[in-house]
Amino acid sequence: MNVWALQPPTWWPALLLLPAFLWCGYRWALRHYREVHAELHGREDALLGTRRFVRTRATLAVMSVASIALALLRPVQPGREAQLAPDIVLCVDVSRSMAAGDGDPTRFDAMQQQVRNLLQSGIGSRYALLAFAGDVQAVAPLTADREAILWLLDELAPGAIASGAGGTNLGAAIEAAANRLERVATRGELLLLTDGEDFAGTAEQAAAVAAENGHRVHCIGYGTAAGSKIVIEQDGEQSFLQDAAGQDVVTRLDVDSLATVAAAGSGTFLHDPDPAALVALWRDTLVPFAAKRHLAASDTDVVQRFTWPLLAGLLLLMLRMCLPERRR
């Protein structure tokens, strides 16, 4: 993976002095040029060099100093054994609305298929699994055993959490997921796999807190804005879930709410029925971000690349010194 990052030392603000230094150097040279001009009355080129040559040399000097400054910021690339894949907490919505038939065939089935693909392709990441509806249930802690997560995922179904609290509590799921990561002293990615009906209304704030603590919250929406009835099976027969008034319950994907939560959690909102959508998110968004974060923070498993800009700075400086100041 062609990932770069800078590992600036603690004294990196000192590098801000370099532009100031270059400016002072320019002013100093300009003043000197004027003094000589006043003394030699237009014959200063013989002493100070032809202006065009002087400018070329000055440009080379600035480029050289910029290259050296870049080297001092310590550019690095990942080593062969660097752990670049992110830690991921899968927060699976098991509320009854996930049984609605506007998925493939249901929202829950569509979600399961996407997660299955992610677990099969997302090698190198550690995963934790949480199930939530009105309450949150820890299904698996953070583990590198993706197959075990697959087993446990297959045991989940809409309505799997039997609790007093009905509905969906996205905020509690985000808090629990962030807590899972903090227990093992890591920062990671929270994937909220839901249809977005946030009954508690705390998701946005919880996502903002998680983002402050270094975890990104991504929302993956299932279902359609048009909505669908909730299929329930009883004694082998299928029917639709009804409310207290005896009307069929229609559940709709809350796109706006999920997009807001994702924005608050510095993550992305995804509403894509493609079974490989999560794999693409992992490959294109999560891994590059985790790799950069790893590189910026790790002293091990990184390859120092400061020699390249340093060599460039050295060669530019040598070129500058070889250039004549005036026509011979």
Next chain:
Amino acid sequence: MIAVVEAGLHWREPWWLGLSVLVLLVGVLRIRHRTRVALATTTGGPAGAARLPITWRQRLRWLPGGLQMLALLALLAALARPVVVESEPPARLGRDVLLCFDRSSSMAALDLDPVQTRLTVGKQLAAEFLLGRVDDRLGIVTFARFADLVCPPTADHTAVTELLDGVQLVDPEGPEDATAIGAAIGMAANLLQRSTAVGKVIVLLTDGEENVATAGAPDQIAPLHAGQWCRDHGIRVHAIALGRGEQAADGTWRALDTTAVQKLAKISGGRFFPAADAKTLRSVYAEIDQLEAVQFAEPGVRVIEWFALPTWFALCLLALAHVLKHSRMAVVS
């Protein structure tokens, strides 16, 4: 390569110092190309100038160029990557430890503690044992008739103890009430064989005899077969037979037949431990803790890059050269 060098200052890429030839060449070029500037303002021409006294400024006219050459050499030194190598204590290598926990109804017996069941005492002491394994990844498989994955191997020890705390007995009247030791070891071994840890250990805690993989059920995994599979995959099984045995209707205790479990432990390279009371169980866990003592990696080194020092030195020299070159000194250079 760094791992075998001694602690101290080293050059990591000393071949860059070969570029000093190029620096030397630049110096020669500069000297050859330096044009002598006629002091146009001097009366009497060059002959008159030759008679003038030589000032300290003239004597030091080489200084800006010299400082620039020194800066080039300092940058070369930085390019050669001076590093300070410090030795580090060896890293602790964790194992993967899976606890296979029996939750059949017989675990409700009160022979370990007058007020707490075998299950409760077993969970408490297992939690103490697991929390002591700070470097290991821990997991839990429970079993009665079927084996259940409760927790895959994880470094989140708090989650492990929480999940262990949630383990419940099966219904004594239900179809699940049996003891499938072979199936449980098989599931645990299946989890561990994917692991890349330096050591893989299963701690089996049971109070019964295998009664699922019997002669009449050849499709079930027998404990001995599970043990052979563990041996083939480098997994050790330490087996603990919990309690005094089975209690008959008249209140007497019948000792367990632990032959299969003993063979299972032995064939996998592990140990068998009977634990008839809570005190013994605690000492058994302590002994397993000793048997599976932490391993250490080869002593490592920490490499600290020192290229910034010569680089800053070079920048300072360049700044000084610039100042000198554009001061009054330059008029005579």
